[in-house]
Structure formats: structure tokens, C-alpha cells
Amino acid sequence: MTAFWILAPIMVAAALGILFVRKAVHAALLLAVVMISLAVLYAALDAPFLFAVQIIVYTGAILMLFLFVLMLVGVDASDSVVETIRGQRLLATVVGLLFGLVLVVGISQVTFGTVVGLDKANEGGNVPQLANLLFSKYVFAFETTSALLITAAIGAMVLAHRERLTPKEGQAAQAARRVREYADTGRHLGPLPPPGVFARHNAVDTPALLPDGTASEASVSRVLAARGTVRSAPAMADDIDEVQRQLGQGGAARPAVDEDEEGAQ
Amino acid sequence: MIEFSKPVIGYAEVWPMLLVFGVACAGVLVEAFAPRRVRYATQVLLALVGLAAAFVGTVMIGLDLNETAGGAAKGGITAEGAIVVDGPAIFLWGLILLIAVGGLLLFAERELEGGVSAFAGQAAALPGTEAEREASTRGLDHTEVFPLMMFAVGGMMLFPASNDLLTMFVALEVLSLPLYLLSGLARRRRLLSQEAALKYFLLGAFSSGFFIYGIALVYGYAGTMEFGGINEAISNNTGNRTLLLAGMGLISVGLLFKVGAAPFQAWTPDVYQGAPTAVTGFMAAATKVAAFGALMRLYYVAFGNERWSWQPMLWVIAILTMLVGALLAIAQSDIKRMLAYSSVAHTGFLLTGVLGAQSASELSSGEITSLQAVLFYLVTYGFMTLGAFAIVSMVRDAGGETNHLSRWAGLGKESPIVAGIFAFFLLSMAGIPLTAGFTGKWAVFAVAMSAGAWPVVVVAVLTSALAAFFYVRVIVLMYFADPVGAGPSVTLPSVLTAVTIALGVAATLLLGIVPGPVLDLAAHAGEFIR
């Protein structure tokens, strides 16, 4: 019982934490605490097999799936704590407390008979005995769970897998398309200029400078542009002037041409 | 060392169910290996043949059942005590399989959408994107829906036939998971469809949480999961009754959620509206059949000795359900939501039948038993619901189905036959004599009345009068109102939907005029095996 009295408060606290933490990831981690503690309790309750399964399957696989999806959804995402449905939080608390009260009071009044214990049932080992039961009395239900697992697999496939409808574009086709696009719309043929290359800063948030000294918008990722973390061309103007001053008249274009040639090689 | 004896599964009794599961698995293999262009035909054919064979098998098994329990029941317990194959189970299997055939035909319908099914071309493609348009112009559709549906059918068959709480729990999940998925696969209005799936899933998972906790408590009381054992424990009055009662209540929550009884009905209208209409029709009809079968088995077999404690609870639930269903249906402006609430009201009527349970000694000979009345009602309900939703799928405009009631105005002028058939289904749901609905209502009310539940019957009669009101309102709308704008139009379906509707009409008409054979069949099914 020592394990129980140590773990029970931890579990309740962790479970309550799930209700209040703002970040989903934290909730998942708190759930992991509950689950692992639960595994220990299983061990204390003469269920060694479930102890293992709880850790391997529940905590190991299922919870990891949760975390995986959380990563996809955005691990930073945190819930707002403002309740939007009127009366929901109050009612939820009241109804929840009432329900808990009914269950706890109802059940704790129960004076259990003598605990039979599993010594006899586990004779010969918990796992073999479980297997015996699973593959005799519950064999049909056991086999039927396969339907569940297949359903789950199909479900995931249907909802997540996107079939390729068009054949993958080969290199030749890609090149032909680019040239055609250049002819039709004048879209630049080659790859976009890399950022920062011809500027003083060799960083992705710094636009490249064109031969005439202006900054190339196309050289920075649109995402960065949207976030507004690009060091904008006007801000660079001073730097450019500074460089030009340092190099003196007419020298400004020289290195650029050289490097351009180097780049072409 | 532990002795392990090879489990005996009565394949001879359960093979129709195994066949359905097998067909589902075969369907998965077809998805994996068959080229795309043959998949649709293969899947439909496979499923149809599978269901038909399973139905034939069910009939054959039904004919072969041995009498037990002094002739009161037929059949036996098999698969190491996990499954009961008795009269009611066979009856329900047959009904579920027939409804499944109708549902399958609706699933397979491709005429209404112009050559593609009602399911999303690519569920993974985001709504409104290029990829989705691409998928729909190429005429793709998800043929995975057929195996999913077959899994659901298998689960539905197992649900009312399970003989212990664990098998019942697994069956509940097997039937639910595919339905969660299917709800989210509509071709049109995908946001609504996905939302329906999410709501159905979250609430379903929530309610199955209650179900399993209830199982735990009942197991704590009885020390066994088997229905017979629980019944025995109750009659020996071992253990503490608080555990039993709390467990019974929580298990009921799970089951009442599935049948859509108030106050657990909230998901019904949303899911019915959002899901593809073919799925709605199938799910509304078949799930209810399966869940009521399970509900009755649980109440009659496992908690049969505890009848006087669950009956009052069911009184309350039944009255609440009927009132909520009928009242809210009045306020609906969407035909699918209206039918959803009407199905809630029907749940109430069915519960009225369930709570009319009496022990054999209380019944005078030849009287309709509650089980029989409910089985009969399920037949009538199943077919008219399936038919009504099939009609709903036909009334369309350029944007797909037109479910807003105002768009149904003047349907009688546009297509007298379709409007007439729909009116017929509605009249049957309202319980007008000479339709199946009337006989069904009569049967369940009569059993409740003879069990002394007259307050429930009074409410039931009241609400059926109220319900008639909104059914007739739609009829008036179809025939007497002027169409709004261009008016509704009816897209002619292929023979598949037509067959389903014909099945519904025939059943509804026949069960109204000559209900005898089916009532006899239900009587012939006998009692549950304890």
C-alpha cells in the first residue's frame, strides 16, 4: 500500500494538471505521469503483464501517437483560458463534482467482502493464466479486435493518405516547362538568388544585392518576409553606402562581377 | 503446467457473422491489390454477395435452432460462452443484414452525383483546393467505404449476440469506429461532414468511457462478465448493490447514447445532418436495431432479476426522449435534422416497448411480449427510415442535396411520385393506420400498457399526436405550398437507390396491411437465452 499512498496524490495532481495546463504538450506529459504511475499500481495489484503492457503500449505507443499529432498540430499551441460558452465552466464544475461525489460516496460506502486475491488465479504465472483466458473464453472478442485494428488502419489511410494523381514530373519535362513558362510569362528560368550572398551579411534574412546595388526581394524566403524579420533594403542602404565609401569610386561593381563569374563556374 | 484446451467455436452457428468480417477483410485486400477501375464493381459485388450469403445463412441457422428452456427460447450459447445464437439474435441478424443490403445499395449509388459516389473523392485533400477539384474531375471515390461498412455490419451483428460484457464492449467499438469514419467522408459540404465525424467520435468515445466504467463496476459486483453469471449474482444477492446500480446506470449511458435517447441525444441531429445521407440512412436504421438488441439482452438477461430497479429509470428516459424528439422536431428547418429528431422520438417509443417487460408468469398466454413488440417496431422503423433517407438523397439542386425544408415546397408538383412515397413514409412514421408505423406503435404501446406503464403510454400517445403534426407539415409543404424560386428538383437515381426505396415502401405497406407474418416471426423467435 505504500506505493499506492505515494502514487495516488501524484496521479490526482497530475490528472488535475491536465485540466489546467495551457499547453497540450504539458497535458500529454502529465498524462504520461498518470499512466506510468498506473503501471506501478498494476504491479502492486498482481498484474505484471498489464504493468508491462501499460508502459509499452499505452505510454509507449499510444501516448507517443498523441505527441506525434501534437507536433503536427503545432507544439507551441496553447489554449486560451477564457471560457466562451456561457455557464459551461460553472456547470461542468458543478456537474463534475456532483458526479464525482455520487461515485466516490456510492462506492466508498461499499464494504467489500474479503479480498480474494489473485494468488490462486495467478498460479502458474500471470501471463500464462491470462493467455489461457484470452484464448479460450475471450478468443472471439480477441479475434474481433482485429477488425478494430484494420478499421483503424484503413481510417488513417483514408483520412491522411493522398494518392498521387499525376505522374511525377521528370527532369526533362521540368526543364521544358520552365523554358515554356519563361517564354509565356517571362518567369525567371533559373533558381532564385540565394540570400545574403552579395551582401555583407551571409544570413538567410538578408536579401541579396543585385549588380546595381539594390536588394533582391526574391532572394529571401517568403515566410521570413511575412514575419517581417527580413532586413529590408532601405535599412541596408546605409550599409551599402558605407561599403561604397570604403571601396572608393567605381570599385563597387568590381567584386560583384568577379564573384558572379565564380558563381557561374 | 496449466491445462489449455482448444476453444470450441460453433462455426456452424456464427458463420454468417464471420463471413461478413471475412468479406470486409477481402475488401481491404481488393483495395490493396485490385486496379482502380475494377475496385468499385468488385467491392459492391463482393459486399452484396457476402451480405446475401450471410442472410441466407442466418435464415438457415434460424430454421435449425433447437428449443431450450422448456420451449420458451431457441438456440444456444457458443464460442466458449461469448456469443448467443438464439431466436432474437437471429431475428436481429436478419434485420441488420437486410438493412445493410439497402444501405449498401445507397452507398453504391453513383447516378445522383453524375457518375461518382456520395463519398469524398479524396478525403485527405483539403476542401476547396486544387487537389480536391482534381480528384473530383477524375471521378475518384473512396471504395474503402465498403469494407468499412462491412466491419460496421459485423460489429452490429456481434453487438446483440454477445453474451458477456467484454464482447459487447468490443462489438460496440467495432460497429462505432467505421461509422465515425464514414460520417466524415461526404463529397459535398465536407466541413459539415468532418465536423459531424469529430462530434460523433468525441461523444462516442466519451460515452464508451462510461460504458466501460460501468462494466468495471458490474464486474466488481458480480465477479464475472457473463450475463448469466451477473443474473445469478443478482438473484443470490451477493455483493453490494450500490456497485451494481451505479454500474448498471453507467452501462445504460453507453447504450442509451447509441440509441439516441434523451438526454444523450444531442449528437443525433448534428451527425445525421453532417454525414453523407447514405451513411445517415444506414446508421439511423441499423445502429438502432443493433443497439436496441444489445440493450434488451442486457436488461432482460443480465439485469432481468433487477427489473423493478431499472424500469422506473427507463420510464423517465422514455418520456424525456419522446418529448424532446417530438418538440424539437417541430422547430427544425432541415429535413435531415427533422428526421433525426423524429428518430429520437422513435427511440422513445421503442423504449416504451422495452420497459413493458414482464416476467413470463405475469403474462397471459398468447399476449405480445415486450421483446416481440420491440423487434417488430425495429423492423418497421428500420425500413421506413432507410427509405426516407433514400428519398432525401434524391432531392437536389446544383449544389447537391437540398435539405432545407423551404426548398421542398412544391415537391408534389415537381415529382408527384417521389413526394407521394415520402409522404407515405412520413405517414407511417406518424403512425397512421394501414402503415407499418401504426402496427408497430400499437404493439409497443400495448405491451407498456399491460405492464402498467400507462403514464408513459399517455405521454407516448400525446407525443405521437404532436409528432403527426410535423410530419403532416412536411406533407402540406410538399403538396400545398408554392415552390420557392426554381423549386426543388428530383434527380433520378439508378436502380440501386430505387431498389432500396422499393424495399422500404414494400415493407412499410405490407407491415401495415398484413403485419401477421412478421409478428409471428418475432413471436417465433422466442425469448433470449439466459
Place this chain on the structure above:
Amino acid sequence: MSVLPMLAPLAAEGAEHVPVVDPSSADGVFTLMWVVIALPLAGAAILLLGGRLTDAWGHLLGCLTVVGSFAISLAMFVSLIGRADDDRQVSQHLYDWISVGGFKVGADLLYDPLSALFLLLITGVGGLIHIYSIGYMAHDERRRRFFGYLNLFVAAMLVLVLAENYLLLFLGWEGVGLASYLLIGFWQYKPSAAAAAKKAFVINRVGDMGMSLAIMLIFVTFGTISFTGVSEAAGGAKESTLTAIGLLLLLGACGKSAQVPLQAWLLDAMEGPTPVSALIHAATMVTAGVYLIVRSNFIFDRAPDAQTAVIAVAVVTLLWGAIIGTSKDDIKKVLAGSTMSQIGYMMLGAGLGIAGYAFAIFHLLNHGFFKANMFLGAGSVMHAMDDDVDMRHYGALSKMLPITFLTFLMGYLAIIGFPGFSGFWSKDKIIETAFVDSVWIGILATIGAGITGFYMTRLMLMTFFTQKRWEEHVHPHESPKVMTFPLIVLAALSVLGGIMLLNDWIVDFLAPVVGTPVHHETEVPPIVITLIILAVVAAGVATAWFTIGRSEVPRVAPTQVSVFTRAARNDLYGDAINDTLVVRPGTHVVHGLTTFDKSVVDGAVMGQASATGGLAQVFRRWQNGFVRSYALSLLGGAILVVLALLVVNLG
């Protein structure tokens, strides 16, 4: 009501005479029983499913089927008379409708003197009205459909009166309701017609609820619902149960027969075409309530309290209807008020038990003749007056429409109870029997007869006499022969209906069904009562003559009228009373419904914005779309379930 305690129930001494329904199975001409129903049913099916193909000859087929049914009914009637008194119940088993173990409901027909008379009335008067409709509906492009509905109605009505058990009767009951609903709303382009149809439907649902509960209770009490079984077992049932059944049946009867408090729909039902008013809302369907009570005599005779309730309802209605009749200017509404009142008399007869059943049926038949006659006459007048129904626009039509006038006159004399005419015999008998039961009831019934004299004379005067008040462009003309022929036949029947009382024929004829009345002596000789009634009626007629016949009738209804007239014009505030007693408590529901009607059904406002208010709407708000709220209600439900279980068992 202060009169109630004074009622001496007749049932006490009549109880042992209650006859048992014990039919023999059909042979000979009786094997054609099912054809009586099948003919109009087939007609309806052909006309309604046949579509435009049948437009050309549909109306003829419609008439032919009903006439055919009449012929068979007549043959069966003749054959029935030829049988011995105790052999006059014939049943025909069509098939087992519902059959489970010991519970059987057959599609069984029962032909006995009661059904025989109804059959003749329905097919006979019905046939005449069909023929009349050929002319009346000649210019309606949907005439075929009209005949289809009429045939459907006749078939359902025949099912109602031929049924051998309550469930089959209920089938007919619902069927006539459906047909009536379709026919009231036949001119659906008139919003008032649609509203009236809806009102009739709603009010009838209330009655039907009573009916279904009654059947349910009968089934639970007796284990059967066939007349044969129930009439045998009724003696063994508790009186309280029988009273409950009787009251529920009465509720059903009130709905169908437009008796207070479910009377409000009948006046509005006049929105339907006039033949419909004649057939359904005067001659046949509305009398179904009377039929039900007479048919269930084996229950009512053993439930004196229920009988008292019937009498109370009847007396209130007969005065109520009569008072409404005095103030209406719409010719059909006067007749509708009169119908209510006359059915009140029939109900009174039926409520009086064994002594009154036969007279109730007698009056029912006579009323069927003269009221159908007058309704058709009114239709003929409207036909002549370009469908104007306001009597203030009529006047001095007797010269213009001689045949209509003369036939109408026969009906008029019959209804006010002019000596020798049919109404005289039947009404007189009912009032006389009422006097035996209680002097007060007799007096009230007599007052009703006086008011009848007043309003019918008023109608006659305003329509056929006094000065002409119609517009220049109206050219009154007599109706075609196809319309006047039925009028003449019905007029003849109105005159001669009294024949049935010769030698107490109808009483003896109905005895196998309703029992032989024990003869009671009134305190005063019957002839005195007759004279009193005649005097009261004469007073009514005279009042009308002096107030209306002698003065000028204004073309526009005066607005400065006494409070009584105003009350009567407002149907004695029947709708208002309904509002206060029934509707107001459920205002939310109704409000929700009307909002819904406006927003969706009428298509006036689209979308959900209009969906406000109403109980249903309030509930609807719970369905707020948030899955967490649903989960909350689920958890709440779980608590409810668990607590319900715990409290019931441990508390």
C-alpha cells in the same frame, strides 16, 4: 352545471338489456359486403393514380362507384329485413390484420341494422352529392381529383361503419379525417382554406388521442378489441374502467362531431367546396361521433357517469351551435352552426342510453337528408350569386330559383320540426325522452328548438324573401338539372323521413344492436310536450318574422349590436376560450409553430434568423453546436440515470 345531480341515469335499469354483438358469418348477398367498400376505394385509386388520363370520365366513374355501393347496400338491406330479428348481425372475415398468439385483430366487417342504415345514408346521400358535384364542380379544372377525394372519403366512412372492431373503426376514423382534411383544403390557393384545414387537423388530433387511448384501454382491460368480444366481457369490468373508456371515447367523438369543447373547427371547415360541407360536415362524417357512442352502447350503458358527461356535452353544444347560428351572415356558417346544434340533439339522444339510441340514429338519418338538402340548396344559391355567401347580399330569391327555393323550404320545415315533416318526429322524440330523464334537460332542449326556429327562419327570410339586395351585375339563375335532381330527391326524403317511425319501426329494427327500451311514462302526456315544443318553435319563428321579415335588412352588417350578438358572431368566443384554456399555457409551443410556419412553410422569411421564441425554440437553443455542451448534457444524463437507480432502490 346545476342540472347534473338531477340526472337519473337510465343505465341502472337498462343494464341487463344491453345486447351482445354476436354475428353470424356472411352468406348470400352479404358476401358482397366488402365490395361496398372496395368500389369507392377502387374509384379513388383509379382517379388519384390515373392522373390526367381519367380527366374526361373521372367524375362519372366517381358517381358510378358510389351508386354501385348504394345498390349493394340496398340489396343487403332488403335481405336483412327478410331475416329474423335475432339473426340480423352478419360478419365477414376478410383476413387477419394483426395476429399474434392469442391477440387477433381481424379485418372483419360487421353488418347489422345500425350499419345497414348508415350504409344507406352514406352511399345514398353520398351518391346524390356526387351527382350534384358534377354540376357544381363543372368549371373546376381539378374536378377529377375532387371526385377522387370524395370517393376516398366514402370508402373510409364505409370502413368506419362496417368495422367489427375498434382498430378497424379507427382506421376509418383516421381515413375520413384525412379525406376531410384534403377536401377542406381543396382550394389550397385560398389561405383561409389552408388554415381551416390545418385547424381541423389539429383539433381532430386531440380527439383522436382520446380515441387511441380508449382503444388501448379497451385492449388492456378486455384483451380484445372486437365489438363481439368487448360486448360480451363488458359486464365483468369495473365501472370505473368503463367510465374512463367512455370518457375517452367521448373525447374522440367530440373531436369528430364538433362538440364543445372541440367544436371550433367546423365553422372554418366551410371553406371547403359546398358538396363537401354537405357530405362530410353535415350528413356523414360529423355524425361519426354519434355512431361511435351508439356502437359502444355496451360500454356506455354500464358507465352512467360517462353517459352524464355525454348529456352535458350534448346540451351545451346544442345551445352553443344554435346561438352561433342566430348571428352569422354567411349562409354556410349558419348551416354549420345548425349542424353542431343538431348533432348536439343526436348526442343527447345517445347520452340518454337505451331509451334514446334509436331516436338519435333516427334524427341522424333525417338530419342527413334535410341538412344535405339545405347545404346543396345553399350551394345552388351561391352558384346563382357568383359564389357570394353573405346573406345580406341575397334577398327575394324565391322567384329566381324556384326549385332551389321549394326544396330548401322542405328542408327548412323539416329542421324546425313542422308537424308531419321528418325533423318533427325525430326531434320531438329526443326532447320527449330527455324530459323523462330530467325536466331541466328537456327544457333546455326545447329552448334549443325555439332558437332553431329563429335562426332558420332568419336564413329563409334573408335569402328568399325580403327585398332584393344583390348587385347589378349578378344575374341569379336556376342551377342545371344535374344539381336540382339531388335537391328534389333529398327534399322528398326530408319530408318523408318520418315514415321510419311508423309502428316504432326504427326502434324495433335497431333493437338487436342497442336493446329494447323500457317504456317510461312522462309526468305529462307526450302530446302536451309536443304542443309545448311547437309553441316554442312558433315563438322563435315569429320572432324572426317580426325582427327580420318586417324590417329592412342592411347590406352591411351593423356594428352597433348587443353584446350577445357580438358574442355569437364571434362563435361565442370559442376560439378565445380555446386560446385561454388550451393554447395560452402552451403559447410558446404555438408561437414556435407559427414562427416556423411563417419562416419555413410559407417561405416568407428564409434562414434561421426568424427562428426566435417558442418553447421548441428555447429547447432548440440547447443544441448550440458545441460538442462540449453536448458532453455536459451527457454527463448530466449519466448523473440522472445513476441517481434515479440509486434513489429508487436505496432511498
Place this chain on the structure above:
Amino acid sequence: MSTEPYIVLSAILFTIGCVGVLTRRNAIVVFMCVELMLNASNLALVTFAKANGNLEGQVGAFFVMVVAAAEVVVGLAIIMTIFRTRRSASVDDASLLKY
């Protein structure tokens, strides 16, 4: 040893799970709370197995785990779909279907 505290603990955890479903808005967290409820049930099952002296409860817990695994896959797939369409994992945003 007494099994009572275990049952009370399971009841508390179950209730917390319920309340979590009612109050949390992130669909994934809501679903975690459902998992918490299932875990609480498992604890009860295993405890009762010990009290009753047979292994059926443990088998039951095992089944619950299997079912939970399948349910998680389906559930997360549905939640992902919704998320990709709406860019939001909040259950409150999915409220088009109402009234």
C-alpha cells in the same frame, strides 16, 4: 490489503477525465481526457480482478487497451483532418451544425 482506496482513486480519475472533456477546448486534450477515463476504468477492472480473485478484470483491461489503441488512431486521424481544413484544433470551432 484493502482495495477500496484503489476504487476511490479510479472514481476520482474518472471524474477528472469527465470534467476535462467538458472544459478543455483543444480536441487532442479532450481526447486525452477520454483516455484518462479509460485508464481509470482499467484501474477499477484490475482492482476488482484482485478483489474477486479471477483474471477476467485483467483481460478486460487488456481489451480496453487494444480498443483504446484503435480508437486513438481513428480519433487522431479525424482530428488531423479537421485541423488541416480549419487550421484549428479547438472543438469549439467545429460548431457549424446546430439548432
